[in-house]
Amino acid sequence: MSQTDTSTQAGTPTAAVPAEPVLEIRDLSVDYGFGDDPTHVLREVSLTLHRGEVLGLAGESGCGKSTLAYAATRLLSPPGLITGGEVWLTGRDGKRADLLSLSDAELRAARWRDIAIVFQGAMSSLNPVFRVERQLVDGILAHRPGMRRAEATERAAELLRLVGISADRLRSYPHQLSGGMRQRVMIAMALALEPQVLIMDEPTTALDVVMQRQILEQVMELRERLGFSVVLITHDVSLLVEVADRIAVMYAGEIVETAVARDVYTKPRHPYSAGLLGSFPPLHGPRRELTGIPGSPPDLSKRPPGCPFAPRCAHAMDVCRTELPVLGRTAQAEEGRLVACHLHTSGLVDGVLPGLLAR
Amino acid sequence: MSQSTPVLAAHGLTKHFRAGGRRIAGRPPARAIHAVDGVDLELHRGQVLAVVGESGSGKSTVARLLAGLIPITDGRVLLDGAEVRVRGRRAFRAYVRRVQMIFQDPFASINPVHPVRHTLTRALRLHRRQSTGGTLRGAELEEALTELLERVHLTPAERYVDKYPHELSGGQRQRIAIARALAADPEVLLADEPVSMLDVSIRLGILNLLADLRDRLGIAVLYITHDIASARYFADRTTVLYAGQVMETGDSESVTQEPLHPYTRLLVASAPDPDDLAGAGAAAVRDQGTGGEPPSLVDPPPGCRFAPRCPYARDLCRRETPELIEVTPGRSAACWGYSDREDRPEVGRVSTGSTRGGEAGA
Amino acid sequence: MNNQLMFLRNGKVTAGLVILGFFTLLALLGPWVAPYDPNQVSDALLSPPSAAHWLGTDHTGRDILSQLVVGTRGVLVVGLVAGVSATVVGVLVGVTAGFVGGVGDESLSALSNMFLVIPQLPLIILIAAQLPSAGGLTVALVIGATGWAWGARVLRAQTLSLRKRDFVEAARANGERTWRLVLVEVMPNLTAVIASGFVGTVTFAVLSQVTLSFIGITPVSEWNWGTILFWAQNNLALQRGAWWWFVPAGACIALLGMALTLVNFGIDEIVNPRLRSTGLHARSLRRRGIRPRVGFTPVVREARS
Amino acid sequence: MRFLLRRVVFYALTAWAAITINFFIPRMLPGDPVTALLGRMQGRIDSRAENSLRVLFGLDQDTSLWQQYVDYWGLLLRGDLGLSFTHFPTPVADIVSQSLPWTVGLVGVATVIAFVIGSLIGTFLGWRRGTWADGLLPAATFFQAVPYFWLGLITIAVFSVNLGWFPSSGSYDRGMVPAFTGEFIGSVVYYGFLPALTVVLSSVAGWVLGMRNMMVTVSSEDYVTVAHAKGLPERQVMFGYAARNAVLPQVSSFALSLGFVVGGTLIMEMVFSYQGIGYTLFQAVSTHDYPLMQGCFLVITLSVLVANMVADLAYALLDPRTRTEDR
Amino acid sequence: GGGGGGGTTETEGGGETLTVGMPNGVQTENHSPFATGSSALSLGYAFVIYEPLMMRNQARPSEEPSPWLAESVEWNEDFTEAVITPREGVTWSDGEEFTADDVAFSIQLRKDFEALNTGALPYDTIETDGGTVTVTFTAGQFVNQAKLYDLVMVPEHVWADIEDPTTDTNPDPVGTGPYTLKSWTPQAATVVARDDYWGGEPAVPEIRYSSYNDNNALTTALTTGEAQWGWTFIADFENVYIAQDPEHYHQYAAGGLGIDVLYLNNETKPFDDKAFRQALNMVIDRQELVDVATSGVNPALTSVTGLPLPAGEEFLAEEYAGEEFEVDVEGARALLEDAGYTWEGEKLVDPDGEEVTFELVNPAGWNDYLTALDLIKNSAAELGATAEVNPVNQDGWFADIIPGGDFQATLHWTDGGATPWDMYSDIMDGAHYKKLGEPATWNFGRFQNEDATRALADYAAAADDATRTESLATIQEVFVEEVPGIAIWTRPATAQYSTQNYVGWPSEEDPYNQPQPTGVQAAQILMNLEPADG
Numbered sequence A: 001m002s003q004t005d006t007s008t009q010a011g012t013p014t015a016a017v018p019a020e021p022v023l024e025i026r027d028l029s030v031d032y033g034f035g036d037d038p039t040h041v042l043r044e045v046s047l048t049l050h051r052g053e054v055l056g057l058a059g060e061s062g063c064g065k066s067t068l069a070y071a072a073t074r075l076l077s078p079p080g081l082i083t084g085g086e087v088w089l090t091g092r093d094g095k096r097a098d099l100l101s102l103s104d105a106e107l108r109a110a111r112w113r114d115i116a117i118v119f120q121g122a123m124s125s126l127n128p129v130f131r132v133e134r135q136l137v138d139g140i141l142a143h144r145p146g147m148r149r150a151e152a153t154e155r156a157a158e159l160l161r162l163v164g165i166s167a168d169r170l171r172s173y174p175h176q177l178s179g180g181m182r183q184r185v186m187i188a189m190a191l192a193l194e195p196q197v198l199i200m201d202e203p204t205t206a207l208d209v210v211m212q213r214q215i216l217e218q219v220m221e222l223r224e225r226l227g228f229s230v231v232l233i234t235h236d237v238s239l240l241v242e243v244a245d246r247i248a249v250m251y252a253g254e255i256v257e258t259a260v261a262r263d264v265y266t267k268p269r270h271p272y273s274a275g276l277l278g279s280f281p282p283l284h285g286p287r288r289e290l291t292g293i294p295g296s297p298p299d300l301s302k303r304p305p306g307c308p309f310a311p312r313c314a315h316a317m318d319v320c321r322t323e324l325p326v327l328g329r330t331a332q333a334e335e336g337r338l339v340a341c342h343l344h345t346s347g348l349v350d351g352v353l354p355g356l357l358a359r
Numbered sequence B: 001m002s003q004s005t006p007v008l009a010a011h012g013l014t015k016h017f018r019a020g021g022r023r024i025a026g027r028p029p030a031r032a033i034h035a036v037d038g039v040d041l042e043l044h045r046g047q048v049l050a051v052v053g054e055s056g057s058g059k060s061t062v063a064r065l066l067a068g069l070i071p072i073t074d075g076r077v078l079l080d081g082a083e084v085r086v087r088g089r090r091a092f093r094a095y096v097r098r099v100q101m102i103f104q105d106p107f108a109s110i111n112p113v114h115p116v117r118h119t120l121t122r123a124l125r126l127h128r129r130q131s132t133g134g135t136l137r138g139a140e141l142e143e144a145l146t147e148l149l150e151r152v153h154l155t156p157a158e159r160y161v162d163k164y165p166h167e168l169s170g171g172q173r174q175r176i177a178i179a180r181a182l183a184a185d186p187e188v189l190l191a192d193e194p195v196s197m198l199d200v201s202i203r204l205g206i207l208n209l210l211a212d213l214r215d216r217l218g219i220a221v222l223y224i225t226h227d228i229a230s231a232r233y234f235a236d237r238t239t240v241l242y243a244g245q246v247m248e249t250g251d252s253e254s255v256t257q258e259p260l261h262p263y264t265r266l267l268v269a270s271a272p273d274p275d276d277l278a279g280a281g282a283a284a285v286r287d288q289g290t291g292g293e294p295p296s297l298v299d300p301p302p303g304c305r306f307a308p309r310c311p312y313a314r315d316l317c318r319r320e321t322p323e324l325i326e327v328t329p330g331r332s333a334a335c336w337g338y339s340d341r342e343d344r345p346e347v348g349r350v351s352t353g354s355t356r357g358g359e360a361g362a
Numbered sequence C: 001m002n003n004q005l006m007f008l009r010n011g012k013v014t015a016g017l018v019i020l021g022f023f024t025l026l027a028l029l030g031p032w033v034a035p036y037d038p039n040q041v042s043d044a045l046l047s048p049p050s051a052a053h054w055l056g057t058d059h060t061g062r063d064i065l066s067q068l069v070v071g072t073r074g075v076l077v078v079g080l081v082a083g084v085s086a087t088v089v090g091v092l093v094g095v096t097a098g099f100v101g102g103v104g105d106e107s108l109s110a111l112s113n114m115f116l117v118i119p120q121l122p123l124i125i126l127i128a129a130q131l132p133s134a135g136g137l138t139v140a141l142v143i144g145a146t147g148w149a150w151g152a153r154v155l156r157a158q159t160l161s162l163r164k165r166d167f168v169e170a171a172r173a174n175g176e177r178t179w180r181l182v183l184v185e186v187m188p189n190l191t192a193v194i195a196s197g198f199v200g201t202v203t204f205a206v207l208s209q210v211t212l213s214f215i216g217i218t219p220v221s222e223w224n225w226g227t228i229l230f231w232a233q234n235n236l237a238l239q240r241g242a243w244w245w246f247v248p249a250g251a252c253i254a255l256l257g258m259a260l261t262l263v264n265f266g267i268d269e270i271v272n273p274r275l276r277s278t279g280l281h282a283r284s285l286r287r288r289g290i291r292p293r294v295g296f297t298p299v300v301r302e303a304r305s
Numbered sequence D: 001m002r003f004l005l006r007r008v009v010f011y012a013l014t015a016w017a018a019i020t021i022n023f024f025i026p027r028m029l030p031g032d033p034v035t036a037l038l039g040r041m042q043g044r045i046d047s048r049a050e051n052s053l054r055v056l057f058g059l060d061q062d063t064s065l066w067q068q069y070v071d072y073w074g075l076l077l078r079g080d081l082g083l084s085f086t087h088f089p090t091p092v093a094d095i096v097s098q099s100l101p102w103t104v105g106l107v108g109v110a111t112v113i114a115f116v117i118g119s120l121i122g123t124f125l126g127w128r129r130g131t132w133a134d135g136l137l138p139a140a141t142f143f144q145a146v147p148y149f150w151l152g153l154i155t156i157a158v159f160s161v162n163l164g165w166f167p168s169s170g171s172y173d174r175g176m177v178p179a180f181t182g183e184f185i186g187s188v189v190y191y192g193f194l195p196a197l198t199v200v201l202s203s204v205a206g207w208v209l210g211m212r213n214m215m216v217t218v219s220s221e222d223y224v225t226v227a228h229a230k231g232l233p234e235r236q237v238m239f240g241y242a243a244r245n246a247v248l249p250q251v252s253s254f255a256l257s258l259g260f261v262v263g264g265t266l267i268m269e270m271v272f273s274y275q276g277i278g279y280t281l282f283q284a285v286s287t288h289d290y291p292l293m294q295g296c297f298l299v300i301t302l303s304v305l306v307a308n309m310v311a312d313l314a315y316a317l318l319d320p321r322t323r324t325e326d327r
Numbered sequence E: 001g002g003g004g005g006g007g008t009t010e011t012e013g014g015g016e017t018l019t020v021g022m023p024n025g026v027q028t029e030n031h032s033p034f035a036t037g038s039s040a041l042s043l044g045y046a047f048v049i050y051e052p053l054m055m056r057n058q059a060r061p062s063e064e065p066s067p068w069l070a071e072s073v074e075w076n077e078d079f080t081e082a083v084i085t086p087r088e089g090v091t092w093s094d095g096e097e098f099t100a101d102d103v104a105f106s107i108q109l110r111k112d113f114e115a116l117n118t119g120a121l122p123y124d125t126i127e128t129d130g131g132t133v134t135v136t137f138t139a140g141q142f143v144n145q146a147k148l149y150d151l152v153m154v155p156e157h158v159w160a161d162i163e164d165p166t167t168d169t170n171p172d173p174v175g176t177g178p179y180t181l182k183s184w185t186p187q188a189a190t191v192v193a194r195d196d197y198w199g200g201e202p203a204v205p206e207i208r209y210s211s212y213n214d215n216n217a218l219t220t221a222l223t224t225g226e227a228q229w230g231w232t233f234i235a236d237f238e239n240v241y242i243a244q245d246p247e248h249y250h251q252y253a254a255g256g257l258g259i260d261v262l263y264l265n266n267e268t269k270p271f272d273d274k275a276f277r278q279a280l281n282m283v284i285d286r287q288e289l290v291d292v293a294t295s296g297v298n299p300a301l302t303s304v305t306g307l308p309l310p311a312g313e314e315f316l317a318e319e320y321a322g323e324e325f326e327v328d329v330e331g332a333r334a335l336l337e338d339a340g341y342t343w344e345g346e347k348l349v350d351p352d353g354e355e356v357t358f359e360l361v362n363p364a365g366w367n368d369y370l371t372a373l374d375l376i377k378n379s380a381a382e383l384g385a386t387a388e389v390n391p392v393n394q395d396g397w398f399a400d401i402i403p404g405g406d407f408q409a410t411l412h413w414t415d416g417g418a419t420p421w422d423m424y425s426d427i428m429d430g431a432h433y434k435k436l437g438e439p440a441t442w443n444f445g446r447f448q449n450e451d452a453t454r455a456l457a458d459y460a461a462a463a464d465d466a467t468r469t470e471s472l473a474t475i476q477e478v479f480v481e482e483v484p485g486i487a488i489w490t491r492p493a494t495a496q497y498s499t500q501n502y503v504g505w506p507s508e509e510d511p512y513n514q515p516q517p518t519g520v521q522a523a524q525i526l527m528n529l530e531p532a533d534g
């Protein structure tokens, strides 16, 4: 086990936890497979997004981040199946609705207007046979039936300028744009109706760092201006620490820790979060020794009982192997932090906690 | 810095791809993609050289040129100081016995239809001889196989030899790929983004493995990445590529902490850095208007390739291509700012890292 | 999961294989299990199905069931030979073109595109009609010689993409010989594509041969289902109301073709996993009232298993 | 532009190859037209007349194959396809131009109908995957494998002989003389209905299956999910996004399948006594009428080539990527 | 519907249109009465536009021909000269008068253009002498008289200007016949009755010649009534055709003198042995053959001479009158035994100790022939001989097998003609003899018998009936004794017609000519038709 000594001081949280939730995911469960033996990918996941907030969703590949995002919008493709839970979305008009029990028409209406999503494969999210213009416009017109085409086109041009692309690109086909531009077109498209919530699933993984920064900064800037909330999904924790207000760490289909971004970085509570942070080298500051996490992620279709991280956890106790920890407050009852780990939730004495996790 | 002759060195390495599909016989290629233009590299035993640069900067092309997989347009590759000519299969095999490549994507670089045993024994039989001289087989082969798997920490070996790639995790696959490269007992490993496709938690294992091989076996490693932080962590020296040309080279620590070239600065500033929450360094560079995209590699204009995006660029930069200039011992940058020309631009000495070191440090 | 088992779990494939197996058995045992000699003339001229002749007799009193049974071999052999020869040529041309690239690729794909564009059946008729004896095997070879292009084209595309895959490059970087690259590294990855091309060609070959027999270009003495239809048509089976003479052979052809298509489905589903999932569980989904849709994930709040 | 140029070069090459194959095949193989002609007449021609026929057909002079080839090209370039043996002395060009429009019309219309209907059904099946609609698949595979002629003959037996709803043969009322009148066109449609129906019936299944598979593949593309996420109406997603992209590979296989379609037509024309080019070719083949054979095959190939070019163009129109990229 | 009964449409003249169907596929516009395969010949409308010199009754070949465009044709003693007297008062359809010059010109055309001389008549001189035309030949034409009678006449004033009559398509046909061309499409040609025809006005005002792609399509058209006159082989015609409308549908098979023969290769085993040829001839059941293979259409041969009866009645040698074929397996076996054959088990072994096996070939697709071969195979089995039926490629059969004698046994037809000479000559004439492998025009079985060869030559050259009778008796004797080939069945001219609208067709009861629409007899038949009552 390792010890980094980056910081002992918690920086003040960038934002005090705002009171008003826009998106509340409660006990969402998702299965893959229609057969008799489906894979339970998400198990009663709960997550709250507040107004104006950037919530980072971190976790390694395959832990169910995208699944969560897609399920919350009911966009999961077959064989995905939502087997339980609620997704409460507060619309612009202040009405709250459970996305999972809306009718098709209501859901269609809510989509894009209240909740928009930028996909993981944003490079392939544009229809290759239509011009950018058409793809921007049809989304607008679908929700604003009264609008004239010319107006919609005008709006589309405006959106492109918003993300830093000149309006004459409207006449381009997707393949004529570079990866970064396509990504930005997608973001522009997602912002077309000024939604309440913008979900971005690894919007920059395929891009290089320079481009990544450009795009993310643009989004953050727009957020300031337009005041929407963002769910940002990535497995690049260092990126999240930098841009997110709050971070939720996922592991094997479950949220194992949520806290203010800075806290996750400086004071990870869950052993997995700690391991994650010990896996990437810092660009600046002293070179610290990196340990990574031993073992490999579990196969979601063959989940052992107990804490899914137990087999890789250096601090696993007997109870970890038999009993599934639930997301709850830590023993110290830290503000704004929830952890799913027996070390923290089962009320153990502080002294027993390993150093890093006790900080 | 070069204390000894490098195992593998490249001088003026150049690769032009034909643009616009196939060439029409008899006519000179109409347009060429200048993927790599006059790159110099040196790989030393027991050292890791990182090559960083954004997507499309020619990193993979350099690796493939060094591995002899594609013909060189211009320049020389020297193995132990002797120029390499890989005409013919025998010479090629002799060469790859000493210089091996690891591919970026462990999911794609291992044939899914063959078990691990096939992948590795092929490599062994190609490159190793039996003690009696014949092709490796039987018990000796088995032994070599076990030893190879152990070298990449896949133990116990029996558990893995008969698995198919799809039964292995990404990290395990990448280890198989490395084992395959090690089968030849190479002196040089060309690792083309060996971890970019892997999970954060697994990456480290692979990088540590490579570091371990370097230390134990004294292998020279070319580590290609676009993750500049990992270059700092893992490589002894770092070379920054931009649009097919070397922008800067030097020991990793100083290249990342005190970048000389404006491009390197941009790169370093753009990398996500949890310790720089205010984004000061990034903002500093960004405010200078370094937006925009890399230049087209088809018939690139004269002058510094970074000039169009460079906040300091002068006429000189747009006119003449700068050579690598040794700024401090062991560190060079291809930027007119470090020359002694009259009309040189003023690049200043913006440091992105060390100034804020205290903030992040304990 | 094991690929082979996956293949068999698919109901369509199983159905296809069962039908194929049945016909193969008939092809092998035909002459022994046929109740009569298919050429044996009898007094029961053009009689409808009866206990003695399950599928009735033709205009000279020959037993149709026997003709059908004995004719199975001719059909399958032609299908097989044409399939094999077309596949071999297709693999040679396609894989070579895909692998060598450059001028070689250019000319080989031009060649296969040509063969694709030139209408096949007319060409086959043209050639078959000129041959001194257009027996089953000859026809099979002609079909093979003209029918390889589609497979070659698909294989070329696949090889092209495989060639650029890292594992081929990696093997090359390891110093493997080219032929080994092709045979050991590339080809096994093409099995499904080759198999599906093979099955497709067999279907085409069977239909072509039956058609050629029907229009009388191949010797009508070699029993196959097309020959039966030839006799039936020339003796006005339909006008005489002798459906038993006309319908079974056609149904057999369609059934065989259907079996081959079903098998191809299965292969397709292996190649393209997106085609797989729901097909398997359609019934249980309907029972549970789930309609899998893109864009609207079904929500079922049922007791968790 | 390079894309188009490449295609044009390819088509020119293919045309040349087709013309050459077409010339050589009949010549390389045994048999000669006079004996075939005598055979066709089964004794109605005095065998001593054979010699006069040889003189007539110009088969008695020995010119080298090369010379014949050169002559052949010379004639072709002048638009002269020679004189038919069996319809002696009608120029092949006349026979061909008399029958070609019928085939093109019937096959063209039927194929397009089959393509459209098949693609629509396929779109629907692919979209509704996993529902009862999947039950149609086995039926589709059955129809796909039914031999053309068999289906045709059964349709004749049922619809014209038994029910008497449609004529069993011919392309229009034999009492009519072609003209652009409503009556005549009505007759053409009436006579073309059954043949077209069989063409559609036996080829529609292929399009259904192809389109369904493509729909399934395309439905899981990101841009389709995006379209849903945008809250677009289902029809718009289904047709504008999914089907619009799924149809692209269909279009290119449509082009390539034309060769097969023409093959099928040949049989259809035989069965329905339709006066098309396919049947003419078959007739020419069985009588060793080289000039006619060559003419028909040539024209068939060239029409398939032209259709391919049209489909290529359509593809280029439908898929903006081909317009700028090479290949 | 359009199919059923749609073919009968009222024409302006009041009568019904008569639809003739032919199974010859799509046509190209060519009204030439000369060009083989022209639509006019193929569909048959040439024969209602152009007419022959004399009208023969092909159903009764021995009957004297009746005058048609010629009042008479007189032959000299040795049949080397014919004097033709044209009919008076005949006009061409363009109004010009039909004259002796037209006759001379029409014959001269055949002489000048070898390609038009399909009868291969050895013309010498053609001269007009006032109202008559005298044609001389380089050899006696007794057996070829019919070929001269059948020549159709074309107008000199039209054809004289035509540069190459062999290739001319005769776009605007002018003839003496009862009809003129009205319209032409690739599917059908329509002709209408002339009102100035020399023989009076025909009852059928309009005839449509429809083309069908094959026998089946035509059969369907005939059974549905779409076509009312045609000829094709309809298997089981009673059920398939007649039964559809027993009152009106008829099929008439007019037996001529042509037959189908199983040619036996007289120069290879086993048919080089007369005994085996005779034995096989004795076991073939000719009635079964016609019943099974031709659905009873072709009349069975009864006379041992192979002559079709009753057409050949008067040519029958006294010696063989009333002698009929009989299946006699016992007799055949006895005959074989006498000739030194033995049996090993059931297998027949020839005197050399070899098993007797042979191959029966015919083109694939020749349905009736192949069925017949199958039955013959079974008959041979009764003798213990093993036969095998081997369908071959049609072209190969025509090109190599038949002329080169590359077979053991194969079915082939003989020419008809006005006398049995054609039939016998085709089977056994030594004059046609060619070595095996060299192409022969007839006598494919390579039969050589000096008596027969001489008798055949005598018959053709004879100037008197007595010589002819004598020669014919010799010929028949050789045929019966030596069995050069095995006569199978009569090859009649068959046609189907409907009496729904018109009556007066040739029939069993009124065999005034053979019933097919494609032939010079068509004009005669049409002039004989009358509207049906009701």
Ligand SMILES: Nc1ncnc2c1ncn2[C@@H]1O[C@H](COP(=O)(O)OP(=O)(O)OP(=O)(O)O)[C@@H](O)[C@H]1O
Pocket: A032, A033, A039, A041, A059, A060, A061, A062, A063, A064, A065, A066, A067, A068, A078, A079, A080, A120, A235, A300
């Ligand atoms: N169609 C499917 N059928 C079965 N399992 C699936 C399917 N799609 C995803 N999964 C499984 O669901 C789990 C979660 O997948 P998901 O895509 O949500 O992960 P993720 O966290 O977004 O990963 P990444 O970082 O790679 O995008 C994975 O283990 C994956 O194997």
Ligand SMILES: Nc1ncnc2c1ncn2[C@@H]1O[C@H](COP(=O)(O)OP(=O)(O)OP(=O)(O)O)[C@@H](O)[C@H]1O
Pocket: B017, B018, B033, B034, B035, B053, B054, B055, B056, B057, B058, B059, B060, B061, B062, B226, B297
């Ligand atoms: N075979 C090829 N033909 C033509 N152009 C090529 C070829 N291979 C690479 N290129 C071009 O050469 C340039 C450099 O490519 P290279 O793959 O070396 O970049 P890279 O630095 O490895 O990028 P990445 O980080 O995305 O892997 C790119 O512009 C690429 O488009």
Ligand SMILES: [Mg+2]
Pocket: A065, A066, A067, A120, A201, A202
């Ligand atoms: Mg994801």
Ligand SMILES: [Mg+2]
Pocket: B059, B060, B061, B193
């Ligand atoms: Mg690369």
Ligand code: NI
Pocket: A001, A002, A003, A314, A356
């Ligand atoms: Ni630790």
